[in-house]
Amino acid sequence: MGKSKALYAFSFLALYFSFCTITPTSSTSLQDDFINCLHENTNVDFPLLETLFSPERNVSDYKEVLESTAHNLRYVTESMPKPGFIFKPVHESHVQASVICSNQLGFHHRVRSGGHDYEGLSFVSLMETPFILIDLSKLRQINVDIEDNSAWVQSGATIGELYYRIAEKSKINGFPAGLCTTVGIGGHIIGGGDGTLLRKYGLAADNVLDAVIVNADGKLLNRAAMGEDLFWAIRGGGGGTFGVILAWKVKLVPVPETLTMFTVTKTLEQDPETKILSKWQRIADKLVEELFLRVMFRVAGDKTLTLEYKGQFLGEKGTLMEVMKKYFPELGLTQEDYIEVSWIESVLANAGFPTDSPLEVLLDPKLSPYVKVYFKGKSDFATEPIPPFGLKGMFKKLVEENTSSMFMIPYGGIMAKIPESETPFAHRKGTILKIHYATISTSEDGISLNKRTKWIREMYTYMTPYVSSNPRLAYVNYRDLDLGANTKDSKANFIKAQTWGAQYFKNNFNRLVKIKTKVDPENFFRHEQSIPSLPFSKRLSSW
Ligand SMILES: Cc1cc2nc3c(=O)[nH]c(=O)nc-3n(C[C@H](O)[C@H](O)[C@H](O)COP(=O)(O)OP(=O)(O)OC[C@H]3O[C@@H](n4cnc5c(N)ncnc54)[C@H](O)[C@@H]3O)c2cc1C
Incomplete structure (x- = not known):
């Protein structure tokens, strides 16, 4: 079959796949073409039962693999386009071969590591069907070298696995990356990656020493071979653009044996004039770099809000108590609020696990408190505190939608010292905080989706005067197709x-x-x- 005819047939079949219908057999010939091509381009065996999943082979296995790491359930509903088939490489050369073969056969492809893309871009193509999925979840090896202060980690691993493997070897080393431990290393680092060590050590991408990428020709390149331009681009330029990252070499950072955490909850009634939140906005980016103090806004059942101030300090309780007493007594912390933990216990707490959970929970994404949900997220950066009347309007808007969720995290610290052009991630000096908006639901229907989408867009519009402008800035790891999309x-x-x-x-x-x-x-x-x-x-x- 000629290439264009094959693609036409493939396209027709993909339409069927999108409704989860078992397809006629002719698409198997396209898979066969792909498999034959793979054989020609790798010497390493790939048992088909473990590596190739399609509706024709086994529809329930295909569905299970497709949905396995798809975090945003909005993108696995019946109406969403589905990949013609999924290939799960078990060796690096399989990724090279997949790239070569997708190119040769003219198959559009998507690459997935941890599947947490906000807009499902790693497993759904809205702009181009048919497409195939290259899923890196079997490439998840991690080698931590404490002597060298570094670790090599393959893209299919989660950040939780990386944290676990570091903690397995050391109590005084950590890595600055995100809070949700099921996020994939591959898509996270390439978009920046911020977390509770951000003010002290910067982003995950700021702590990359080397990487291995498969380029559009299927060549395997390390830092020296790819050159400093490409190495710059992959440290924050966003996933799915420059090649397939197979592995990152990251720099471990020192952490003390004892960290201190606290959570203080305030109701709106306890802060009617938003004095505490206003003060937080003025000081959170200027506090000592060891302190990361964020605010989570939670809608309470009775159409009101609670504000959770969550602190994490790289040091002991006594020192943090002094800092809080001096700079933020309004928060009203008591002795009992401070909890001393190890770094890995702080990882557990930030991911929503009890701190006495066995560390092995970090190895099994199914145990994560971050369950899969239907969500839409957006982001903002602010360079000035939002005035009290702006905050009050924001609260009003938040309680309009009971699936709403919002948090603010402080920047400053080392983030303000790293030049904007050091990596593609440009939100540095002058940025006081990042805002995350979301609507999150465990179930979905067309009506609620429309209502929730309308709400989050209105919320975003409402915030316009209070956040960065010209341009209004956003975080690439919180992909938002409302900002624009390629066709x-x-x-x-x-x-x-x-x-x-x-x-x-x-x-x-x-x-x-x-x-x-x-x-x-x-x-x-x-x-x-x-x-x-x-x-x-x-x-x-x-x-
Ligand atoms: C519940 C949740 C919590 C989060 N918490 C944080 C947080 O604390 N801090 C933070 O900074 N971000 C956070 N994020 C955002 C997260 O960092 C991004 O969504 C990130 O892109 C996810 O990486 P992934 O590998 O899981 O995603 P994927 O969906 O697999 O990939 C995301 C994008 O990268 C591409 N890609 C994937 N793997 C590769 C690869 N190996 N090479 C090249 N491109 C690739 C994909 O094609 C896609 O475009 C969170 C997201 C969710 C859903």
Whole structure:
């Protein structure tokens, strides 16, 4: 069958897959083409039962694998396009072969590590069907080298597994990455990766020493081979654009044996004039770098809110008590609020586990308190405190929707000292806090989806005067297709992307486009918000 005919048939069949119908057999020939091509491009065996999943082979296995790490359930509903088949490489050369074969056979593909993409971009293609899924979840090896202060970690591992493997070997080493321990290393680091050690050590991406990537030609490149431009781009430029990262070499950071945590909850009645929250906004980014003090806004059943102030300090209780007494007595902490923990216990607590849980819970994503949900998220960065009347309106808006969720985290500390152009992640000096909005539900129907989507967009509009502007900034790891999306083969993608690109990356977007154009001129690695390659007509003038 010719390539275009094959793709036509594949496309037709993908439509069937999207409704979870068992497809006629002709699509198996496309899988066979892929398998034959893989055989030609790797010497390492790949048992089909463990590596290839399609509705024709076994519809329930296919469904199970597809949904296994898909965190946002909005993207596995029946109406969502589904991959024609899923390939799970068990060896690095299989990833190389998958890239070569997708390219040769003209299959659009998606790459998934931990599956936590907010818009499901790692396993759903809205802009281009048919497509296949390359799922890296079997490539999850971690080697921690305490002597060298580093670890090599494959993309399919979760950040919880990395934390566990570090803690297994040391009580005084950690790694600065996100709070939710089921997030995948692959997609997390490539978009930045912030967590409770952010003010002391920066992002996960700020602590990368080396990486191994498969490029659009299927070549395996380490830092030296990929060059400093590409190595720059993958430390914050977002997933699915520059190649498939197989593994990262990360720098471990020192942590004390004893950390101190606290949670203080305030109702609106306890802070009617928003004095405490206003003070938090003024000081949280200026406190000692060892202290990370965030605020979670929770809608209580009776249409009111509670504000949870959650602190984590790299040091003992006595020192933190002094800091809080001096800088934030309004929070009213008592002796009993302070809890001393080890770093790995703080990891458990931040992920929602009791601190006395066996550490092995970090190895099994099914045990995570972060259950899969239907959600839509958005983000903002603020450079100035939101005034009290703005906060009051924000509270009013939050309680309108009982699935709403919101938090603010402070920046400052080392984040303000790292130059904006050091990595693609440009939210550095001047950023006082990051805001995360979401609507989260364990069930969904069309009506509630519309209502919730409307709510979060209104919330975002409401916040406009109080957050960054020109451009209004956003965090690429909280993908938000409301900001704009590429469409298939559109020459206008490059123009449109300048808007959302500046929101995610400020001036770094232009450098990302140049690097993308150089390393992947054909735009092989693409999705709804991948960095576009420059159209051919623009290339000469811009180089
Ligand atoms: C519940 C939850 C909690 C979160 N908490 C935090 C947090 O505390 N801090 C924070 O910074 N972020 C957080 N995030 C956001 C998270 O960092 C991003 O969604 C991240 O992209 C997820 O990585 P992943 O591998 O799990 O995702 P995936 O869905 O697998 O991938 C995300 C994107 O990266 C691409 N990609 C995946 N693997 C690779 C690879 N190996 N090479 C190249 N591209 C790849 C995908 O194609 C996709 O475009 C959270 C997300 C969720 C859902």
